[in-house]
Amino acid sequence: MAERNDISGLLAFIGREGDWRERLQDVVAEHLIPALEEFELDQEGLADLLGEQWTGVLWGCGFEDFLGQRYEDGNIVDLYLKRRGWKETALNRAYFAALRDAPVSLYEVSNVQPGTSMTLRDLLSDAAPVTVKEISATRTLKQWDRIAVRVVPERDHHVISGALLPFRAETVDFLISGLRDALKLKKRDALRLTRDQLLTCAPIFTTAWLFIEIDRALTPAQPQxxxxxxxxxxxxxxxxxxxxxxxxxxxxxxxxxxxxxxxxxxxxxxxxxxxxxxxxxxxxxxxxxxxxxxxxxxxxxxxxxxxxxxxxxxxxxxxxxxxxxxxxxxxxxxxxxxxxxxxxxxxxxxxxxRPSEEVEEIPPDIARQLMRDHMDKHYRETLDAPIPALGSKSPRQAVHTAAGREKVIDWLKLLENHSARHDEGPITEYDFSWMWAELGLEEHRM
Missing domain, CATH: 3.30.310 (TATA-Binding Protein)
Incomplete structure (x- = not known):
C-alpha cells in the first residue's frame, strides 16, 4: 500500500517540465479559484480558515484531476511512465495508470469495517456498489456518509485515491445543482453521468465542498x-x-x-x-x-x-x-x-x-440498557407519528408509495448516520436494523 502512495518521482518529473508544472498549477487553480474569489480569500487565508489539514487534500483534488488531463502533446502519466516508469514498482505503475482513468464521483458509505474496508455506492451512476480496502478513512467514516473520491482498481480489489472530501447534506444538494447546471439538464432528467462527464466536471466537486465549508466557517450555524x-x-x-x-x-x-x-x-x-x-x-x-x-x-x-x-x-x-x-x-x-x-x-x-447533592451513579451496563429501552420506545412511537420530512405522514403510511419509500429510506439513513456520529455510547451503538425490517426495507440497507 505504501508503494503506490509514493508520488515523489512523478512530482519531481512534473517539477522539471515547465509546461507540465504550469498546467498542474492551472488545474489546481480551477478547483480553488471560484470559491476563493467568491469569498475574497487567498490560499493562506483559506488554510487559516479551514485548517492546514485540508490544504493537501484540496491540492490533491486538483492534482488527481490533472493526471487525467489530455493535451495536444499527450498525458503526464503516459509521458512519465514512458520516460521514467522503469524506476517505479509494478504496483506503482499500475496505480498511476488506474488513477489517470478513474473519475471522481459522489459515493454513499456503508458496511464500514474500521481499519479494513467499506462499501461505496456511486450516487451519480447505476454502477454496482464496490467494496474498497482502506485503513485510515474507515476509522472515521460512518454508515451512510457521503464522500467525493476516486475509486481505483488494484489487482484483485479496489482502493480509494488520496483526495477524499466528506460531503454534508447541503453540500450534496449544492453539488447536484451545480452538475445539473453544468450539464444543462432539465428538472425531470435523471442525474446519471458518464465517465467522461465526471472527468470534465471534477472541479465542480471541489468547488461545491469549498462553498459550503467556507460559508460554515465564516458564519457558524447555530442549531435550528x-x-x-x-x-x-x-x-x-x-x-x-x-x-x-x-x-x-x-x-x-x-x-x-x-x-x-x-x-x-x-x-x-x-x-x-x-x-x-x-x-x-x-x-x-x-x-x-x-x-x-x-x-x-x-x-x-x-x-x-x-x-x-x-x-x-x-x-x-x-x-x-x-x-x-x-x-x-x-x-x-x-x-x-x-x-x-x-x-x-x-x-x-x-x-x-438540578439538585446539588450527589446521586448514586447508575452502573454503565444498566445505563446502556435503559437508554436502549428508551430509544426502542421512542422510535416505535415515531414509526406511527407524522414526520415533516415525509410530508407529515408517518413512516408506516409513507412506505405505501414509491415516492414515499424513497423519502423513508433517506430519513432512516439520516437517523442512522446521526446516531453513528454521536459520541461513544448507547446512541452510537444503537441497531436500527429492526426499523428497516418493520417497514419492509431491509434490502435497501445492504
Whole structure:
C-alpha cells in the first residue's frame, strides 16, 4: 500500500517540465479559484480558515484531476511512465495508470469495517456498489456518509485515491445543482453521468465542498430547532392568576371540557394534537416535540395555588392556547404574564434547578440498557407519528408509495448516520436494523 502512495518521482518529473508544472498549477487553480474569489480569500487565508489539514487534500483534488488531463502533446502519466516508469514498482505503475482513468464521483458509505474496508455506492451512476480496502478513512467514516473520491482498481480489489472530501447534506444538494447546471439538464432528467462527464466536471466537486465549508466557517450555524408543526422552537410560559374568589376546582372543570386537553391528574393537563386530519408543515433543523401514544403533545397546563401555568414551545402554539383558555375560562382568570425562553435558556434553567447533592451513579451496563429501552420506545412511537420530512405522514403510511419509500429510506439513513456520529455510547451503538425490517426495507440497507 505504501508503494503506490509514493508520488515523489512523478512530482519531481512534473517539477522539471515547465509546461507540465504550469498546467498542474492551472488545474489546481480551477478547483480553488471560484470559491476563493467568491469569498475574497487567498490560499493562506483559506488554510487559516479551514485548517492546514485540508490544504493537501484540496491540492490533491486538483492534482488527481490533472493526471487525467489530455493535451495536444499527450498525458503526464503516459509521458512519465514512458520516460521514467522503469524506476517505479509494478504496483506503482499500475496505480498511476488506474488513477489517470478513474473519475471522481459522489459515493454513499456503508458496511464500514474500521481499519479494513467499506462499501461505496456511486450516487451519480447505476454502477454496482464496490467494496474498497482502506485503513485510515474507515476509522472515521460512518454508515451512510457521503464522500467525493476516486475509486481505483488494484489487482484483485479496489482502493480509494488520496483526495477524499466528506460531503454534508447541503453540500450534496449544492453539488447536484451545480452538475445539473453544468450539464444543462432539465428538472425531470435523471442525474446519471458518464465517465467522461465526471472527468470534465471534477472541479465542480471541489468547488461545491469549498462553498459550503467556507460559508460554515465564516458564519457558524447555530442549531435550528422546530416542532412538528414546522414552527421555530421558542418556549412560552404563560401564568394566569385567578380572578377574585375563583377556586382551582372551578378552573379545572372548565379545562376538562376543552377538546384536546387530556387530564393527567386533578391539577395537570396535556394539550394533545388531533389524532387525524393534522396536516402540519415540513420544518428544518432538529425537531423537538413529545409524543404520547403516537399523538403530539402541544403543551401542558398545571394549577398551582391561585394560578394556572401553561407551557408551549412556539409562538404559534402560544397564540392558539391563549384563545382556547380565553374561550373556556376567560371569565375566571386575570390577564396573563408570558415568559419567553430559548432552547439554550431552557437548558440553563434545567441545569440550575438540578439538585446539588450527589446521586448514586447508575452502573454503565444498566445505563446502556435503559437508554436502549428508551430509544426502542421512542422510535416505535415515531414509526406511527407524522414526520415533516415525509410530508407529515408517518413512516408506516409513507412506505405505501414509491415516492414515499424513497423519502423513508433517506430519513432512516439520516437517523442512522446521526446516531453513528454521536459520541461513544448507547446512541452510537444503537441497531436500527429492526426499523428497516418493520417497514419492509431491509434490502435497501445492504
Amino acid at each position: 430547532f422546530t416542532n412538528s408543526d414546522g414552527d421555530d422552537v421558542l418556549f412560552h410560559d404563560l401564568r394566569y392568576l385567578f380572578a377574585s374568589g375563583v377556586t382551582q376546582r372551578a378552573v379545572a372543570e372548565r379545562l376538562d371540557r376543552v377538546k384536546g386537553f387530556l387530564p393527567q391528574g386533578p391539577k395537570l393537563w396535556s394539550w394533545l394534537a388531533e389524532r387525524k386530519g393534522r396536516g402540519g408543515k415540513a420544518g428544518y433543523g432538529i425537531m423537538l416535540d413529545t409524543q404520547m401514544e403516537g399523538v403530539t403533545v402541544l403543551g401542558s397546563m398545571e394549577l398551582k395555588g391561585k394560578a394556572l401555568l401553561v407551557t408551549v414551545n412556539s409562538t404559534e402554539r402560544a397564540d392558539k392556547v391563549r384563545k382556547l383558555i380565553r374561550d373556556a375560562a376567560g371569565d375566571l382568570l386575570r390577564s396573563h404574564l408570558t415568559t419567553i425562553r430559548t432552547v439554550d435558556q431552557m437548558r440553563a434553567d434545567q441545569q440550575r434547578d
